[in-house]
Amino acid sequence: MKKIMIPVMSVLLLMLIGAGIYSLNKPKNEMSYPSFLDAVEKGRVSKVTLYEDKGTFDAYLENDPETGYTVPNPMTEDFVEFLLVNNVSVSYKNGNISGIFGILIVAIVGFGIIYYTRGTGSAKNLITDANKKDSEKEKITLDSVAGNVEAKAMVEDVIGFIKNPSQYTSLGARMPKGLLFYGPPGTGKTLLAKAIAGEADVPFYAMSGSDFVQMYVGVGASRIRSLFNKAKKHEKAVIFIDEIDAIGKKRARNSSASNDERDQTLNALLTEMSGFNDNQGIVVIGATNRLDTLDEALLRPGRFDRQIEIGLPDVNSRKRILELHAKNKPMSDDVDLDNLAKSTVGFSGAMLENLLNEAAIIAANEKKSYITYKHIDKAFYTVLAGAPKTDVSYISERERKITAYHEAGHALATKLLLPENYISKVTIIPSVKGAGGFNLSIPKDAMYQSQRQILANIKILYAGRAAEELIFGPEEITTGASNDIQKASSLIADYTDKFGMDPEIGLFSTRIFHDIPDAELIEKCRAIANSLYKETKQLLSENIQALEKITTELLQKETLNGDDIDNLLGLK
Numbered sequence: 001m002k003k004i005m006i007p008v009m010s011v012l013l014l015m016l017i018g019a020g021i022y023s024l025n026k027p028k029n030e031m032s033y034p035s036f037l038d039a040v041e042k043g044r045v046s047k048v049t050l051y052e053d054k055g056t057f058d059a060y061l062e063n064d065p066e067t068g069y070t071v072p073n074p075m076t077e078d079f080v081e082f083l084l085v086n087n088v089s090v091s092y093k094n095g096n097i098s099g100i101f102g103i104l105i106v107a108i109v110g111f112g113i114i115y116y117t118r119g120t121g122s123a124k125n126l127i128t129d130a131n132k133k134d135s136e137k138e139k140i141t142l143d144s145v146a147g148n149v150e151a152k153a154m155v156e157d158v159i160g161f162i163k164n165p166s167q168y169t170s171l172g173a174r175m176p177k178g179l180l181f182y183g184p185p186g187t188g189k190t191l192l193a194k195a196i197a198g199e200a201d202v203p204f205y206a207m208s209g210s211d212f213v214q215m216y217v218g219v220g221a222s223r224i225r226s227l228f229n230k231a232k233k234h235e236k237a238v239i240f241i242d243e244i245d246a247i248g249k250k251r252a253r254n255s256s257a258s259n260d261e262r263d264q265t266l267n268a269l270l271t272e273m274s275g276f277n278d279n280q281g282i283v284v285i286g287a288t289n290r291l292d293t294l295d296e297a298l299l300r301p302g303r304f305d306r307q308i309e310i311g312l313p314d315v316n317s318r319k320r321i322l323e324l325h326a327k328n329k330p331m332s333d334d335v336d337l338d339n340l341a342k343s344t345v346g347f348s349g350a351m352l353e354n355l356l357n358e359a360a361i362i363a364a365n366e367k368k369s370y371i372t373y374k375h376i377d378k379a380f381y382t383v384l385a386g387a388p389k390t391d392v393s394y395i396s397e398r399e400r401k402i403t404a405y406h407e408a409g410h411a412l413a414t415k416l417l418l419p420e421n422y423i424s425k426v427t428i429i430p431s432v433k434g435a436g437g438f439n440l441s442i443p444k445d446a447m448y449q450s451q452r453q454i455l456a457n458i459k460i461l462y463a464g465r466a467a468e469e470l471i472f473g474p475e476e477i478t479t480g481a482s483n484d485i486q487k488a489s490s491l492i493a494d495y496t497d498k499f500g501m502d503p504e505i506g507l508f509s510t511r512i513f514h515d516i517p518d519a520e521l522i523e524k525c526r527a528i529a530n531s532l533y534k535e536t537k538q539l540l541s542e543n544i545q546a547l548e549k550i551t552t553e554l555l556q557k558e559t560l561n562g563d564d565i566d567n568l569l570g571l572k
């Protein structure tokens with residue numbers, strides 16, 4: 001890094017001296033800031049002289065290098081970067097201080113800016129070509145990513161496409177130009193993106209969304225263009241934009257004030273994405289912790305239209321992640337990675353890596369030649385203390401058990417009441433949204449829902465709470481069912497007042513009278529809720545052995561799919 005700095009510095013100094021000489025004839029013509037930006041975009045600005053102590057600078061046009069224009073705008077590092085990114089040569093001048101002294105100050109500023117833009121991996125980092133850096137170490141491939149089996153499967157064809165786009169386009173296949181990885185922090189989104197580039201053997205360009213959010217209109221957009229321009233030079237590449245929500249956040253509904261800068265940046269991204277050829281072999285990958293906050297414009301076909309969840313690892317994946325990161329770390333025999341995987345519920349891959357790393361540091365501090373269980377135990381505190389509270393909290397054994405019964409309740413009720421539904425996943429790993437676990441059952445494609453299906457769905461929602469009550473007793477029920485209860489209530493309201501399915505209430509809907517609360521209707525809904533809940537408890541208690549079986553398996557494996565459950569219940 002230092003080696004590059006010296007020549008760059010000298011060039012800058014030369015430029016500065018040149019500028020010092022130039023400064024004698026200060027331009028008289030004026031140019032507005034917007035037309036200046038326009039000129040930069042069109043590549044017409046050849047040179048800019050910045051005055052540190054004034055709110056103006058001088059711009060010199062390509063076809064008219066003699067006549068300068070004064071443009072009103074304060075100078076900032078972002079602005080300078082915007083110019084550099086657009087190949088405008090920049091020099092500095094201080095209006096009052098001249099000569100060697102001025103040049104000195106200017107040199108310091110220049111040094112600062114170069115240091116700033118080439119900073120070693122700071123948050124403000126510019127475009128990084130990870131492949132170049134990584135080739136010095138070790139190439140990142142899919143094998144570097146442990147667990148995340150589904151996500152890895154979902155990117156296989158993208159790798160195939162980057163390697164040989166025509167194989168896909170000749171069949172008329174349109175590959176996604178953009179992938180969106182979403183999930184909690186530290187789950188390996190960046191790692192997987194690098195692995196795609198590594199497997200396809202193409203350059204990797206990464207930036208973070210927060211680098212694009214700038215005070216100055218046009219800077220973010222120009223950084224996007226420059227990022228894509230660098231990638232496009234290679235024909236094939238992976239472009240990775242972390243924290244994409246920083247550019248593509250949904251607008252607040254009632255904010256009339258438009259955010260010009262953000263809109264321009266987002267538009268530049270969308271334009272760039274539609275700009276390159278379908279058969280080129282460039283793939284853009286965005287990552288976010290919050291899928292729900294993203295602007296829909298980003299998710300449309302031809303943009304980030306393949307969305308891949310990267311969740312927290314289950315016990316098996318945790319073991320594999322631990323094994324991967326333990327490879328280069330000598331461990332004593334008392335370290336049992338199986339057990340460690342079991343006791344790290346809710347840990348992300350990054351936290352597991354961190355755990356082993358901290359343990360290694362502790363062992364090294366103690367001048368030991370290997371890591372013992374004691375070191376890992378100590379490291380727990382460091383890792384947990386540094387963990388974001390909202391994502392991971394230490395989950396007690398009792399909480400795990402409650403969650404397991406709760407989720408098993410949902411799963412079993414689905415099997416019993418809507419066997420035609422396909423259960424994709426039951427898990428006790430916390431999801432992004434903070435629920436204890438989730439239970440996804442996908443209904444068979446159908447236009448309508450029958451009365452039987454709606455009632456079954458309500459009971460399935462109640463089955464989590466019912467299982468908790470059945471096993472732990474009415475006084476031990478938890479807040480974990482709040483979301484279920486809300487959903488069930490809204491289904492009951494639809495059942496009675498929208499679909500007219502309750503025989504007693506009949507076909508009249510009070511929804512035509514907008515603001516009139518109907519106390520009688522509410523009472524009836526409440527009665528329906530209570531009786532459906534009772535039936536759900538009854539159903540589970542009649543099938544308590546099946547409930548126990550699913551729970552035990554969930555506690556052991558943490559995540560089950562539909563086939564696992566069928567096997568457990570002897571349905572296959």
Ligand SMILES: Nc1ncnc2c1ncn2[C@@H]1O[C@H](COP(=O)(O)OP(=O)(O)OP(=O)(O)O)[C@@H](O)[C@H]1O
Binds near residue numbers: 186187188192288
């Ligand atoms: N599945 C995994 N397999 C192996 N290592 C992992 C895995 N997940 C995370 N890690 C480790 O954690 C580090 C950080 O992961 P990474 O930066 O890819 O997470 P991220 O999901 O991009 O996080 P963020 O959302 O905070 O940007 C990786 O470099 C790696 O050491």
Ligand SMILES: [Zn+2]
Binds near residue numbers: 464480484
């Ligand atoms: Zn639930």
